[in-house]
Amino acid sequence: FRIVPDSPMWIERGVLLLGGLWFVNLVNFMDGLDWMTAAEVVPISAALILIGLFGNLTPSTTIIAAALGGAMIGFAPFNRPVAKVFLGDVGSLPIGLLLAWCFVELAYAHHLVAAILLPLYYLADATLTLLRRLVRREAIWLAHRSHFYQRATDNGFTVIQVVSRVFALNFGLVALAGLTIYFRSAFVDAGLLIIGAGAVAIVLRSFATPRR
Template sequence: MSAVLCVALRPLLTRYALARPNARSSHSIPTPQGGGIAVLAGAFLALGPGLLLGPLPAGAQNDLLLVGAAAILLAIVGAWDDIRPLPASLRLVLQAACVGLVVVYAAPGLRLFPGLMPLVLERALALLAGIWFVNLVNFMDGIDWITIAGIVPLTGALALAGQAGALDLGSGWLAAALCGGLIGFAPFNKPRARLFLGDVGSLPIGLLTAYLLYRLAGSGAFAAALILPLYHLCDATLTLLRRLARGEKIWEAHRSHLYQQATTNGFSVLGIVTRIAILNLVLIALAALSLRIPGLWGQLACLAVALLLTAALLRAFARPKATHG
């Protein structure tokens, strides 16, 4: 359904939502954006019959309906921003409202640190983390196929976790639907892309992914929830900190991410996303291992290995490719 919608919507998006290249762009020719509409619509159309006919309890159905509604609202914000850019302050407020809806109402009983901090502090931290994750997925969607390389393995792993009982079944279904929507979009976004996600896609995809990882962490798999998105998390966070240290306006477009630096350091776009996809497959294996090793130290060891591998790839992207021999 996602692929069919990409074909159907592309002429309309070419007319009304064309992304024209500028000094900070990674593309060189005008390309339609808004493929996220097809991803979300395909995912929700696939998920709908399961919600109506499947064996999910009423509480799980309500949670999915709420997170779906929040994602649609955020997609509307993204579509608005794609066509007529919003002020950064208004965009942040609207994002916070959508994330807050998910944190407070779509996972009302979920606690990560019940013995360490009061509920209000934990909810505030979850809100901040959710806003950051929504934005980092948007920031990381800067070259062809990078969101496919990052989010498809992650959601595929979460779908399998739902079937295996490591994640609740409703979240597993949502992960499978989102994974399928992105796979349907992938042929249109392969280098060189004929269609971009746009903010209408990257923002709600970030929200849905953050929600899924939040549910995974709430099941006791906190280390796995950190390991799975580690490349996107590290690249975006390190870039933000470097830009803050240089006194840059962090809400403005830029080409400072390490995956963007890699394109100027001699890596092809396909080479970059292939390396990220391979790393993400290894991270999935480490996340699965962390679920099987009892005790805190085993989980920390898996997280440490994941950090070392991620750091190695980031370092490789930061150096000219010729120096690798």
Template sequence: MTLVPLLTVPLAALLSAGLILLLKPLLQRYALARPNARSSHRVPTPQGGGIAIIAAALFTVAVLAVPAGVAFKGAELPVLALAVLALATVGAVDDIRPLPASLRLVIQAGAVAAAVLAAEGRILPDAPLWLERAFAILAGLWFVNLVNFMDGLDWMTLAEFVPPTAFLFALGLAGRYAPEPTLVAGALLGGLLGFAPFNRPVARLFMGDVGSLPVGLIVAWLLFRLAGEGGAGTGGLAAALILPLYPLADATLTLLWRLRRGEAVWQAHRSHYYQVATLNGFSVPEVVGAVFAVQVALAGLAGATLLWPSPPVTLACLVLAAGLVGWLLRRFAAPRADRAGGKDR
């Protein structure tokens, strides 16, 4: 790769921040997020910052692709861009006027299926292609929704996905990741960083579904490509599992517990571990800081599986990752002895 990719992060960050400054008056007028059963905020706050994140990321990829030496081979990147735009559109409409859950799910499934079917590479070459793709579509659909579910505190999505995207971008600069996903990872990282100052606690702007849904799809695609990288072996698949392990574990375990209790899982709630933590005495900066630190550590473990792709190292990294995430979830679930009743953002 040339030196052009180094421009990816700053360009996307500047575009994201600039678009937010331009759009914020409109978002303040038409896209206020009012507190509900899922909210951790008490004051109506504009949402829709994801418009800037996604627009900046897509524009950066389009502008830098050719100078960076990224060849548009096949339909993979164009299909991904269209799928991202479809989810952003659905999210934007839903932010202003909630859509039926069934309609959202159908459109999400179509967008994820399009991105998966157009993607290059194989995760499990020995398995039938149709079975691998079907599993990838289901996993991608869940990932898109869990990213949306986990966007419930100021800076939470940034704490979860800045470390993985930074890791993937650095991996690509080192020549260990394909140029196409490297450019996409850098563009998304820049878009998130440009949004960060506006979302820091106490947030003046939320991402909204217009951002969380397409961010989920982009990250899912990046992980799919990592898992299927040629020559990565089991290390690539293990790294793809480790990188998003905190949000994956929090959302999945919460869903299972709610199903076990017979709750309507499609309704708004505040049962996620990171939300319970604020009720157990942790401040918002403490929660997102802990998640960020764990995600950085997970990126280190993911890197180890790629540097030393042997079964013992891979297994050890997976066990350490699971233990680290389990420790954090347990910590969030237990009330703090020195503080009672957390503060809302």
């Protein structure tokens, strides 16, 4: 199976490998607030389940999404602010791996834009933060508080305000991803991807702006 049939096989496989490794790690990086991972995983897993039930994902991928969603719903009460239980590396890394697999399967099912839209907030926050630190020649292997969601808490947002905005944004991205699957049009895909990127940019900008 190919995601982009016209591209060389080695390029596609290389991008998938590097992208998968990055996504596994960024899920770990983004798990820095109570309820943050739940606000990301629950909407995404719900979307993947619905996509699977409508026949656009393999049964095995749908089952993985259902297991992830159920696990996060069960975990959320114990991770509510102020949390008593945390995912840590042992929890967040497998979640990142399973989600990455689901997105690859979604892309293989000819829904590449949907596979980009669903995790777009995490992708944008983590990737832009990494690029910004590289430009500033910071030691990127050291701990930091430069992610947009971390800057939001420094700028006066409460944890609940941050995760509720991420939760709402993710449901918006879920809706856009669903529309790309429904319309199956390159023109619609491009427009919805722009809308999704704009919505993410608005949230990131609000997180980076001090509250008055």
